[in-house]
Amino acid sequence: MKIVHSLAELRQALAEARRPAFVPTMGNLHEGHLALVRQARPLGDVSVASIFVNRLQFLPHEDFDSYPRTWEADCAKLRATGCDLLFAPREADLYPEPQTFKVQPDPALADLLEGQFRPGFFTGVCTVVMKLFMAVFAGKAEGVAVFGKKDYQQLMVLRRMAQQFALPVEVVAGETCRAADGLALSSRNGYLSESERARAVQLSLALRELGREALAAAHALPQRLDALEAQALEGLQAQGWQADYLTVRRRSDLQRPQGGEPLVVLGAARLGGTRLIDNLEMDS
Ligand code: PAF
Numbered sequence: 342m343k344i345v346h347s348l349a350e351l352r353q354a355l356a357e358a359r360r361p362a363f364v365p366t367m368g369n370l371h372e373g374h375l376a377l378v379r380q381a382r383p384l385g386d387v388s389v390a391s392i393f394v395n396r397l398q399f400l401p402h403e404d405f406d407s408y409p410r411t412w413e414a415d416c417a418k419l420r421a422t423g424c425d426l427l428f429a430p431r432e433a434d435l436y437p438e439p440q441t442f443k444v445q446p447d448p449a450l451a452d453l454l455e456g457q458f459r460p461g462f463f464t465g466v467c468t469v470v471m472k473l474f475m476a477v478f479a480g481k482a483e484g485v486a487v488f489g490k491k492d493y494q495q496l497m498v499l500r501r502m503a504q505q506f507a508l509p510v511e512v513v514a515g516e517t518c519r520a521a522d523g524l525a526l527s528s529r530n531g532y533l534s535e536s537e538r539a540r541a542v543q544l545s546l547a548l549r550e551l552g553r554e555a556l557a558a559a560h561a562l563p564q565r566l567d568a569l570e571a572q573a574l575e576g577l578q579a580q581g582w583q584a585d586y587l588t589v590r591r592r593s594d595l596q597r598p599q600g601g602e603p604l605v606v607l608g609a610a611r612l613g614g615t616r617l618i619d620n621l622e623m624d625s
Pocket of ligand 1: 365366367393395398466469470492495
């Protein structure tokens with residue numbers, strides 16, 4: 342695996358590539374990331390991963406400084422997974438001057454759920470992903486980028502960004518990887534204490550239960566939904582979580598369902614000091 346840091350080195354390394362297959366990450370790689378790299382590899386002629394902890398997508402009180410940076414282990418994992426090229430820009434490579442031009446995502450999609458609780462988050466994500474796309478796909482007629490469904494809203498926002506800017510990049514979704522007990526893999530799981538880790542699956546269990554109830558109430562969902570969501574939220578809080586949201590949405594645009602549409606159940610909640618997110622697509 343070749344490792345490059347600057348934009349110039351990246352462009353040189355990709356000079357012959359026709360269709361790069363790209364997996365952007367913030368490092369601290371786990372099986373979920375590696376599954377995305379495995380999925381990406383046959384979709385292009387060169388597989389590229391990036392590692393960059395993007396300051397722009399963290400709020401001032403969030404964990405930018407303490408976000409786990411595990412460079413050696415990440416390189417070893419990517420090498421073992423067969424990644425061809427790792428782009429690991431330094432901050433000065435991606436942000437040589439303060440990033441005053443930003444990519445502003447559609448508020449109808451980006452100002453709800455994560456965007457409501459982490460204002461500016463999706464602007465930071467879109468801005469860095471646009472810069473990474475420009476770096477990896479510059480001069481290419483086509484390319485593919487794989488993002489995990491674990492960050493469901495992020496995947497939707499970035500897919501829309503690529504469509505609306507007519508970027509020559511196919512955005513592909515990767516399934517969420519889960520631990521044996523059902524906890525969605527996430528770099529932030531590493532913040533959990535042993536006892537918190539044992540309870541962390543309660544979030545996905547609460548989402549599954551809420552999804553089941555929503556499907557069972559499908560005939561009267563718009564009228565029943567508030568009560569079902571409030572009950573799910575109370576149930577999780579009673580187990581010691583502080584929940585931001587547990588909600589049932591239409592898969593197409595993350596708006597509230599009117600009945601009969603494919604559904605996704607999404608949640609974000611804090612266990613001790615760790616904020617976890619998860620989601621489940623519900624099949625009726
Ligand atoms: O999902 C992530 O790890 C990040 O939000 C991303 C897409 C790499 C942008 O920094």
